[in-house]
Amino acid sequence: MYISGIEALINDSKEKNIPVWQLMMELECEDTGVPIDKIYERVSNVYSVMKQGIKDGLESNLMSVSGLSGGDARLYNNQIEKHSSMLSRFHSKAIAYSLATSEHNASMGIIVAAPTAGASGILPGVLVAAQEEFGFDDDTAIKALLTAASIGTVIAIRATISGAQGGCQAECGAGAAMAAAAAAFVTGSPFEECAHAATLALKNCLGLVCDPVAGLVEVPCVKRNGVFASLAITAADMAKSGIRSFIPPDEVIDTMYQIGVTMPPSLRETSKGGLALTPTGIEVAKRMNKL
Amino acid sequence: MSVSLFDILGPITVGPSSSHTAGAVRIGLACRMLMGEEVKKAKVTLYGSFAETAIGHGTDKAVVGGLLGHRPADIENRDSLDIAKKLGMQITFAEAQESRYHPNTVKIEAESVTGKKFKMRAASVGGGSIVINSINEFTIETPCNQDTLVIIHLDIPGMLSALTTVMAWAGYNISNMTLKRTKRNGEVVSIIETDVPVADDTVSMLRMTKNVNQVIRIPRF
Known part of the structure; x- marks a missing residue:
């Protein structure tokens, strides 16, 4: 599908008098010929895989193949169970679940790359925690995923969701924007408010570089997924109070792309700069990755 | 995009x-x-x-x-x-x-x-x-995101017409098509992408077409 921007999405949805989540399914159906009910079923399956990933990530406690990550989701979850987190239950669970998915990803578990594998923790973390704490049905969660996907689609089309092209702002930034939109949606925001939630999240990670240690999706990616669940929730909560991004959504997305392409290649997933070139990063890279 | x-x-x-x-x-x-x-x-x-x-x-x-x-x-x-x-x-x-x-x-x-x-x-x-x-030995560029046919045939006149006639007769819409050869009068690889999977009988027809050496079907995956 092609969507030119958030503004166009809002206009199309008004013109057709259907919500954005429905518009997304209709656009996909137009493109692929797959009937709407089958598309809905596939999104429902996506949500099941997300829930399973969190469950497995928390239970398995596997270390990654490299040994660089693993066990933090459980550590954080223990704190929640002991009621000693500083954050609300929804907020802290979202962090734990994002970490769990991201660790599951690092240990070759099955995940949904929404929008990418490296940023796969944020959206499920926020959405599944919200469902547990706010108690809505799966149908609402599926509509939230479609709403989040509309944001991700516009970012992919107008900008990029690839760390190699745009740095981490393009991956975890897009993931946090999608999660912020989902969090706003499930708590009753109209689409325009969801879009501003997404924009506030994206705007506040502009310039973020992609500098993974030893080229692996682990350091700093796993913990960043956890922290960005928090960013998404904060952005959504601000949008729900009536706060709007001063710079409109489409302009912020375009800016993310402009910043991405002007970023030096050493900070765009090549592991030739940033944290990857710290003494510790270099030492890890040396002992890893020999076939 | x-x-x-x-x-x-x-x-x-x-x-x-x-x-x-x-x-x-x-x-x-x-x-x-x-x-x-x-x-x-x-x-x-x-x-x-x-x-x-x-x-x-x-x-x-x-x-x-x-x-x-x-x-x-x-x-x-x-x-x-x-x-x-x-x-x-x-x-x-x-x-x-x-x-x-x-x-x-x-x-x-x-x-x-x-x-x-x-x-x-x-x-x-x-x-x-x-x-x-x-x-x-063929240099190609195919993304495998559609139902794809890879057809290796001789580099002689009328081959594309023969292949597309089979496709048209069987009612398939071609969404993308490329053709590459290693050298003049050698072998050619034609890559045909379709909106829907191509059925066995059509693949057999393509295989039986004169001067076609090989037909490989790759389903969308």
């Missing part, structure tokens, strides 16, 4: 990387499908970033998982090296650098259980998407 809903809410795959793991499974699987037979032996050469980060990303396991016929979302990819060993599949790995290639490139030189030899080179271009850059 066009995006599918399930590019954004997906793909569903084993981690940790859509390009270095999911894409690598798809490259292995494309090789398996193109061979049309089970793989007995394979030499897998990893280039660029694929070579540098293979172990941590499980790129080696991913390519072999694909060669075994696994899909990106199959958890068996984790243990594919052991599975291959148990099945007696002989896999060797090599690393190489070639600046002309995409940084996430794999070359596979394989032999099937019936002794058929096949080689291909492909790149993982992001989000689990791949592009096949060569099949045997």
Whole structure:
């Protein structure tokens, strides 16, 4: 599908008098010929895989193949169970679940790359925690995923969701924007408010570089997924109070792309700069990755 | 640029990387499908970033998982090296650098259980998407994101017309078509992408067409 921007999405949805989540399914159906009910079923399956990933990530406690990550989701979850987190239950669970998915990803578990594998923790973390704490049905969660996907689609089309092209702002930034939109949606925001939630999240990670240690999706990616669940929730909560991004959504997305392409290649997933070139990063890279 | 809903809410795959793991499974699987037979032996050469980060990303396991016929979302990819060993599949790995290639490139030189030899080179271009850059001696560029027919035929007049007539007669809409040859009057590879899978009888018709040497069908995957 092609969507030119958030503004166009809002206009199309008004013109057709259907919500954005429905518009997304209709656009996909137009493109692929797959009937709407089958598309809905596939999104429902996506949500099941997300829930399973969190469950497995928390239970398995596997270390990654490299040994660089693993066990933090459980550590954080223990704190929640002991009621000693500083954050609300929804907020802290979202962090734990994002970490769990991201660790599951690092240990070759099955995940949904929404929008990418490296940023796969944020959206499920926020959405599944919200469902547990706010108690809505799966149908609402599926509509939230479609709403989040509309944001991700516009970012992919107008900008990029690839760390190699745009740095981490393009991956975890897009993931946090999608999660912020989902969090706003499930708590009753109209689409325009969801879009501003997404924009506030994206705007506040502009310039973020992609500098993974030893080229692996682990350091700093796993913990960043956890922290960005928090960013998404904060952005959504601000949008729900009536706060709007001063710079409109489409302009912020375009800016993310402009910043991405002007970023030096050493900070765009090549592991030739940033944290990857710290003494510790270099030492890890040396002992890893020999076939 | 066009995006599918399930590019954004997906793909569903084993981690940790859509390009270095999911894409690598798809490259292995494309090789398996193109061979049309089970793989007995394979030499897998990893280039660029694929070579540098293979172990941590499980790129080696991913390519072999694909060669075994696994899909990106199959958890068996984790243990594919052991599975291959148990099945007696002989896999060797090599690393190489070639600046002309995409940084996430794999070359596979394989032999099937019936002794058929096949080689291909492909790149993982992001989000689990791949592009096949060569099949045997042919340089091509096909993304395998549609139902695809790879047809090898002689380089003589009227071949395209013959192939498209079969397709038209059977009622298939061609969404994309490319043609590459190694040398004049040699062999040609025509790649035809369609909106829907091409049925067995049409594939047979194409195979029976005069001067067609080989027809390989790759389903959308």
